[in-house]
Amino acid sequence: xxxxxDNFGWVQLAVFTGLLLLLTRxxxxxxSQVLDGSGKTFLGPILRPVERSLYFLLRVDPQKEQDWxxxxxxxxxxxxxxxxxxxxxxxxxxxxPLNPQGLGPFSDHLAFNTAVSFTTNTNWQSYGGESTAxxxxxxxxxTFHNFTSAAVGIAIAAALVRGIARQSAKTIGNFWVDLVRxxxxxxxxxxxxxxxxxxxxGMIQNFKPYDTARILDPYTVEVAKKDDKGDVAKDALGNxxxxxxxxxxQAIAQGPMASQVAIKMLGxxxxxxxxxxxxxxxxxxxxxxxxxxxxxIFLIPSGLTYYLGRMVKNQRHGWAIWGAMAAIxxxxxxxxxxxxSAGNPRLHALGVDAASGNMEGKEVxxxxxxxxxxxxxxxxxxCGAVNSMHDSFTPLGGLIxxxxxxxxxxxxGGVGAGLYGMLVFVVLAVFLAGLMVGKTPEYLGKKIxxxxxxxxxxxxxxxxxxxxxxxxxxxxxxxxxxxxxxAGPHGLSEMLYxxxxxxxxxxxxxxxxxANTYWYNTTIGLAMLIGRFIMIIPAxxxxxxxxxxxxxxxxxxxFPVSGPxxxxxxxxxxxxxxxxxxxxxxxLGPIVEHFQMTGSSIAY
Amino acid sequence: MKNMLSEFRVAVVATFSLAVVLCGVYxxxxxxxxQGLFPHEADGSLIQRGGTIVGSELIAQNFGSPKYFHxxxxxxxxxxxxxxxxxxxxxxxxxxKLADAVKGRVEAYRAENGLPADARVPADAxxxxxxxxxxxxxxxxxxxQAPRVARARGVGREALEKTIHAHTxxxxxxxxxxxxxxxxxxxxxxxKKM
Numbered sequence: 001x002x003x004x005x006d007n008f009g010w011v012q013l014a015v016f017t018g019l020l021l022l023l024t025r026x027x028x029x030x031x032s033q034v035l036d037g038s039g040k041t042f043l044g045p046i047l048r049p050v051e052r053s054l055y056f057l058l059r060v061d062p063q064k065e066q067d068w069x070x071x072x073x074x075x076x077x078x079x080x081x082x083x084x085x086x087x088x089x090x091x092x093x094x095x096x097p098l099n100p101q102g103l104g105p106f107s108d109h110l111a112f113n114t115a116v117s118f119t120t121n122t123n124w125q126s127y128g129g130e131s132t133a134x135x136x137x138x139x140x141x142x143t144f145h146n147f148t149s150a151a152v153g154i155a156i157a158a159a160l161v162r163g164i165a166r167q168s169a170k171t172i173g174n175f176w177v178d179l180v181r182x183x184x185x186x187x188x189x190x191x192x193x194x195x196x197x198x199x200x201x202g203m204i205q206n207f208k209p210y211d212t213a214r215i216l217d218p219y220t221v222e223v224a225k226k227d228d229k230g231d232v233a234k235d236a237l238g239n240x241x242x243x244x245x246x247x248x249x250q251a252i253a254q255g256p257m258a259s260q261v262a263i264k265m266l267g268x269x270x271x272x273x274x275x276x277x278x279x280x281x282x283x284x285x286x287x288x289x290x291x292x293x294x295x296x297i298f299l300i301p302s303g304l305t306y307y308l309g310r311m312v313k314n315q316r317h318g319w320a321i322w323g324a325m326a327a328i329x330x331x332x333x334x335x336x337x338x339x340x341s342a343g344n345p346r347l348h349a350l351g352v353d354a355a356s357g358n359m360e361g362k363e364v365x366x367x368x369x370x371x372x373x374x375x376x377x378x379x380x381x382x383c384g385a386v387n388s389m390h391d392s393f394t395p396l397g398g399l400i401x402x403x404x405x406x407x408x409x410x411x412x413g414g415v416g417a418g419l420y421g422m423l424v425f426v427v428l429a430v431f432l433a434g435l436m437v438g439k440t441p442e443y444l445g446k447k448i449x450x451x452x453x454x455x456x457x458x459x460x461x462x463x464x465x466x467x468x469x470x471x472x473x474x475x476x477x478x479x480x481x482x483x484x485x486x487a488g489p490h491g492l493s494e495m496l497y498x499x500x501x502x503x504x505x506x507x508x509x510x511x512x513x514x515a516n517t518y519w520y521n522t523t524i525g526l527a528m529l530i531g532r533f534i535m536i537i538p539a540x541x542x543x544x545x546x547x548x549x550x551x552x553x554x555x556x557x558x559f560p561v562s563g564p565x566x567x568x569x570x571x572x573x574x575x576x577x578x579x580x581x582x583x584x585x586x587x588l589g590p591i592v593e594h595f596q597m598t599g600s601s602i603a604y
Numbered sequence: 605m606k607n608m609l610s611e612f613r614v615a616v617v618a619t620f621s622l623a624v625v626l627c628g629v630y631x632x633x634x635x636x637x638x639q640g641l642f643p644h645e646a647d648g649s650l651i652q653r654g655g656t657i658v659g660s661e662l663i664a665q666n667f668g669s670p671k672y673f674h675x676x677x678x679x680x681x682x683x684x685x686x687x688x689x690x691x692x693x694x695x696x697x698x699x700x701k702l703a704d705a706v707k708g709r710v711e712a713y714r715a716e717n718g719l720p721a722d723a724r725v726p727a728d729a730x731x732x733x734x735x736x737x738x739x740x741x742x743x744x745x746x747x748x749q750a751p752r753v754a755r756a757r758g759v760g761r762e763a764l765e766k767t768i769h770a771h772t773x774x775x776x777x778x779x780x781x782x783x784x785x786x787x788x789x790x791x792x793x794x795x796k797k798m
Binding site: 512 | 633645685714734
């Protein structure tokens, strides 16, 4: 087994997991200072005046807390305002400044899809960045949401944690205060340092038009001939006509990338500045930039587990959740790494060296291990940046990112979204455990009642219906099949991945799918809205419900929510819910494809 | 309803005021610092020769002549190596198109490098990269191309292999990523020296 001999892979995995573990506590402590509205941080002397003036502009009293309904209304109002803001920029980009390439406006359905995508922290991209979006669009229209949708996610998680930590309370915090403080004290300062580091590795940060290089070895290629309308021309026999083209220059896309990429990763957004995302050499120049980008995806979600433990005064509970997350993470990495290093037997039969693994759609500087690790991390979290093309993974290698998304991205997860998603699973796990032993379920001294479980189930069901419903619809529709880049089971995987990614607010893709069509843009847009707001609203309702309850004193009969037993129970709940829901669909996609690849000569 | 409207007003003010800080001040601060500390990187690591830009250290460009080392196949843009249109092939593992393309590339690679018909070809030489702009090839791939380049340039194999090793980057800090050879930088060094 090749994977078990790659010592460098194991060392990198150990360094990654060890560093993440080390950073969890300091990040969690800092988050608890920021998420306490009157908490002091070491950046206070510099940023406090900015914070105060923002409250003054907003006419918000930072001392006044909101109940869960007011909190929800504020969150929805803010999301709507941001959505319209970005939609307007996308539609008007040809009239706005910082557009040196003179790119035209986004079409109405593409602008809808993209505005929804960034507002919901998904960053699904039906467009290629460098060929579609102006610098202003990237820097303002999209980066705005990279910051704020991340801050909203953290705010919601904090609200839910407050609901758990408080008792007999009506309020769960103030949305505006959380929004402002997370942006100013966490995301902004980290991003400034991080972005400059990325530039030092070779990432671009400029406002100049695309450069033109005169290449060293000009050549001639055959390309499909286009008619006046831009469609492929046909020859007399109806075959696509070809023409020769002499290539002497190379236009190289530029732009203010580093400032956007820093928050793209730290805020688990994942929307690429370039079409090839974090596999583009400008967007991820070195193995070191790659390592730090991976670490920055998990940094805040991991810190939030510590924040949870600290707030509910049960640090072992926080670590038990961290442990369950780490277990699923490591299983995913090893499985994906194994499948990708085993490579594609069909290509080996053609004479490709089997020892190199599956290199289609991967970059040499990352190789097999760092591509598998990145793919697992980006889908454990709701990040969605990619440093390799998941569409070209082996069937089982591609199954891992897909199933990670379908499990709800609760393995560290999106910033905030991972924690509130995981807490819903905690409530369900506690409920199931209560049923098994015949006790009234309780969580940290609070009785879990019918309403709490209903909110939890709504949260889980909404995702399942959206993913499977939309994918099934696409699979039997002309508009769905028209977008496929691959036929057979892989085509089904492309559709299934698209709606999983949309609903899960992930944003990565089996990117061969041509999604920039009226139907795909609209349906994936709706899936993203469902995946964001039909998840957040039950989470906030749960927060309000839990805050109201009294805490009973712990007794010998209380269910322990720390230790390995609880971690295993939680892990089991996640895997069983995920497996029961999605196994049938997965067996028609990647699983059957695996057996076709290894046991037949069927090709599509 | 009144509550909704007043919340929306707050939301609009929040949107514009946060945009000034996060989308105006922040990228400009990063731009100023980067241009001050790392101007070469911030501007795209461009390589100039006699005042003309000939490429970027980080962006693959095509080389087809025997005297140059060849980069990985590219699916960026319709003609490949389009640095305004980065992309992978996105072909799945049992795609017929993928198998056909790889078959053709394996045969071409063996033919141009004078390899026997059963020679195993390094995967990176015959598969398209993720970005279509991968500036690197594996060391194995470079060494297998070396005899052809040496012949075309009329230089010794040993001297050439030395140059290849001099242009091989190891793992970052000895741990991270994979060893790799930057094709454009290697070819530029050859043009200069050999």
